[in-house]
Amino acid sequence: MYVSAWSANPVSADYLASTLCRNMERQVATRIAQQGALLKVQSDHIIFHEGDESDSVYEIVKGMVKLYKLLPDGRRQITGFVSAGDLMGLAHKDTFTHTSEAVTEVVLFRIPKARFDRFVDEVPGLARSLLNAAQDELHFAHDQLLLLGRKTALERIASFLLTMTERFGELVEGGTTSIPVPMRRCDIADYLGLTIETVSRGLSRLKKDGIVKDLNGGRTMLVDQDRLIDLSAGDDCVDM
Amino acid sequence: MYVSAWSANPVSADYLASTLCRNMERQVATRIAQQGALLKVQSDHIIFHEGDESDSVYEIVKGMVKLYKLLPDGRRQITGFVSAGDLMGLAHKDTFTHTSEAVTEVVLFRIPKARFDRFVDEVPGLARSLLNAAQDELHFAHDQLLLLGRKTALERIASFLLTMTERFGELVEGGTTSIPVPMRRCDIADYLGLTIETVSRGLSRLKKDGIVKDLNGGRTMLVDQDRLIDLSAGDDCVDM
DNA sequence: CGGGTAATTGAATTCGGTCAATTTGGGTGG
């Protein structure tokens, strides 16, 4: 049993976040909430393993989770970091396609897949809104293919910081933005297809150039978003 | 106008392939078919550009299409090769997220996005089946992230040939499978995050080892699926 | 039978990886 740290609690509709219940009547949200339960998972604990029977769907309520795939010899690719409002375990296969591990302490909403599937079929517009979410994820995955296939180490690191900025950044002042960086170097490396040494060197370089500053021992960073955009090879300069 | 080679024809429901109309009553398929038209596109012609207004949804009826993204300096990442039964242009954004180019001569079914969206909302189960298709694509994209982030050149080439085998392979005899390889070396390279030289060297290596044989000037190949599975770093040896 | 593009092969280069040595910093217990 990999998740020894779980503790289930009753749940109210208030916890159900964006993806699942956005554009949904409160009544329906409450009905869904009643079918599942909240769980707390300690950081570094595994939530589910690739290949396990996927009997549940999860929504992140709080904290950050990493999803990854492994090669037989242990090489690892993190396919994404998910956070509040994101869903996991949706694939219509009967096994999980990723391993899921808590980056920080995490609160999850868990609902049996069979019940979730009933809601998808019964609640008008839910399948559609999940389809939109899946297509957004797909779009993001394709950007990541471009990153892994064609960007240099420094471009990847800049792109990563930029993504964190877009998702979690809080504008501070004078063109600097504060971003949380809860994951370890080895997680960043396995997300960017690099080694921890290369990630470290890249970040040092960005610090030396004044584009990035550590705040509380690296858990938070101050970044210059504009210069990151330049460095990330104009990630989106064409279509944004 | 990038697609000078298009020619529109009347369309019957017979052309509508798997993704769109699988599990759908013939009557509905016919209704959808009446809302769109067939187009023929010559090989190497562009079907739509990344950033263009996405006013249509396409289903490939015949042939193969490549989808790619570009960096400002011209570096290219092919995110996928799509073929009969696959859909393009589904994203709910109002612009295309990829450029789409015909690898072979292609026949497409094209339907205005607004009409398509009406069907998605009206036809029971269509949103659900599109959701499943999107999740399969997502799963595939994540496998490709692992390939680009963590596999060696030879592993990538073996994985690519294996994917082609699974999608298009026809068992010949004695453990060999025949696969079509309609794309150029530079397409394979941009799909695998490599250069044409590295792809060429890898294929030469596989030929020397008797794992791959050219058939009609490289357009078709005979491959040893089992040995490809080994070489691809056990791509799916865990979950299959 | 050429002509031109695509593919292959070879040699030199380089970016990122590997191996190894320090440094940093958060947590713990005296």
Next chain:
DNA sequence: CCACCCAAATTGACCGAATTCAATTACCCG
């Protein structure tokens, strides 16, 4: 409160897989 411990991060030196640059060969098409 501080010294110690240990994991994580950083830095340095060297190495190697894949790229780059360059030359040759194969192949499709008129």
